[in-house]
Amino acid sequence: MSLVTTKDTHLDNIIASYMDETSVELSAFELKMKERIKTAFSLLLNWRSREQAANVMMEQFEVSQATAYRDISRALIIYGDINKAGKEGHRYIIMEYNHKLLQLATKEKNLEQMGRALDRYMKLADLDKEENRVNLEKLAAMDITVNISKSSEKAIAGMLQGGVVDLNNFEAEDTEFEEVKDAEE
Structure with missing residues (x-):
């Protein structure tokens, strides 16, 4: 099976022009289409329905209803659907x-x-809310006690004599544990 490549569509060229204006030279037709697409999205941003936007496009650019709706769809492809915005x-x-x-x-x-x-x-802008402050007590130095076996203690002491403790190259086995919660939580 062979791979068939085709020319970029007008929409592909317009999208590429948004990414890098120097990467593609738009034809006169594509420049007009790009202007219609911008207008379509602008109408949608001004809370016009798709039908209202299509009617304005048909009148302003003297295009068919089908072309107006295609331009609206292209605008949503390029700029995104504001109704689905997060x-x-x-x-x-x-x-x-x-x-x-x-x-x-x-x-x-x-x-x-x-x-x-x-x-x-x-x-x-959430300017009326107090910003989360860092709880410095939780960042204070704390003592952590780790219990290890005598053989592990000897292995770590031997590594310390060499100057480096490489815990990635250390024979260890996982063990079961229970997480202890603070009384505050």
Whole structure:
């Protein structure tokens, strides 16, 4: 069976252009497609449904409904589906909208709305929570007692006379143990 290779698709070239603009030269058709894809994603970011985005695309770029929906699908392939974004992705989008609300409130000189927007921002950025402090008591020096057999003690003492204790090259066997919990836990 032989391997058949084909030319890169327009979408492959556009994706490659995002990775490294100098790696591929886009054709005029691909440049137009890239612009439509950017617009499609921008419409989705502005909380337009796919149907609404397709209608805007059909009107703005004079493309068919099928092409508009293909461009929307390509945008989701390149940029990702914002509806499936993780918690951090949603947080970022909400923070951007909150920033827009802050700008509007500032423009209208509405101090109450400005304060609310800043409070929401602090909450979204977790600035209202106390940072986890390190418990220095747990890092304090502690005595650890290890019981070893006489033969192991002799082997370690012999290694110490040589200057190096190599525990990776040491005949040892695993033994059963029980983890002891602190009273605080």
